[in-house]
């Protein structure tokens with residue numbers, strides 16, 4: 476059993492650790508000094524049966540911290556400790572009473588009192604739900620789901636688990652219990668990528684999510700033609716967020732289950748939504764401004780690439796429905812077989828940043844253009860899209876991969892796609908404190924350096940025109 480102990484006072488810590496050694500030698504106490512470290516420990520080193528909070532913490536309010544930590548990890552006993560005057564002024568009654576086994580421990584610490592109070596708290600972890608929350612499992616019974624896919628709901632009818640290593644999983648979401656996006660974000664920020672569900676439940680979760688997004692998008696697509704997309708109140712962001720959520724889910728379902736009929740329906744719906752919003756808005760700046768600057772991932776890149784393709788082909792005058800559909804499909808599925816979202820910023824195999832990823836991720840990256848291209852076989856009526864996807868990491872002067880295609884041999888379709896994709900990547904990179912317009916100009920400037928050659932020339936000109944017409 477582990478206890479999370481938060482205090483910046485070394486003398487109290489030393490004294491209390493001695494009491495633990497004497498009375499509870501089997502308990503493991505993880506000592507941290509502040510709120511940030513306690514949240515890190517809770518999400519990565521947990522589960523903890525009991526939390527101990529020093530009431531003299533300078534930078535945190537002990538009651539608020541207790542609330543935050545139990546929000547994050549579920550209800551469990553908290554022992555507040557420190558001088559009586561601090562306990563009385565800084566521990567709110569409502570917090571103290573929020574759990575039957577909560578305790579107040581006053582300085583100077585008495586060994587007997589310490590033992591009695593800690594015993595009550597520790598006993599709770601043995602009798603209640605807590606012990607059941609840590610499972611020793613057969614990993615094969617579980618499937619991972621990207622945490623961001625849980626953004627689609629605020630509660631789920633299943634339990635979700637976090638992999639804490641050594642074949643151990645800890646419950647992070649209880650059945651039908653509400654959770655917040657802020658709760659999920661804590662894990663994403665710690666670079667935790669997946670929660671796990673039991674295999675059958677994973678499939679049910681993904682199928683029901685895909686159905687929900689399909690229905691939502693279909694409602695939007697049948698919106699009355701009277702809806703004014705130029706109106707300042709029209710919520711572009713909500714629609715783009717829906718598309719991004721859909722693309723994220725689609726990539727996950729393809730990898731976990733395969734290309735189901737509902738996946739094909741979702742693909743068509745996502746492509747149709749881009750055209751729908753693009754045709755009615757006719758305003759690239761508003762579309763770009765609706766993209767999230769934080770929390771960027773492969774799904775955000777995919778949807779932005781789709782809008783940039785629409786811009787470029789309209790400017791060239793190639794915007795038939797078939798061409799739009801083809802570039803739409805390429806945009807949505809081209810990076811499906813990359814697992815790590817941070818790889819969206821890497822284009823060539825000699826990029827030194829590639830070494831920062833695991834060997835498995837590097838291998839995935841090398842193979843993803845061809846694996847992605849093979850996916851097109853599952854869709855009918857999309858000839859040429861496999862070429863676009865297989866060539867999407869080609870680069871002028873034969874510096875790309877997998878085939879080192881030169882700028883004269885790259886297909887024009889692929890050239891449009893590559894430029895749209897690169898623009899999306901540059902647009903989404905971390906530019907600090909400058910306007911959308913400036914970001915666009917900077918992105919074009921960078922692209923001109925490499926791409927003003929061969930079959931890239933015309934689409935590059937078209938892209939420049941799209942950006943220029945805004946100014």
Ligand SMILES: [Fe+2]
Nearest residue numbers: 809810867868
């Ligand atoms: Fe890619």
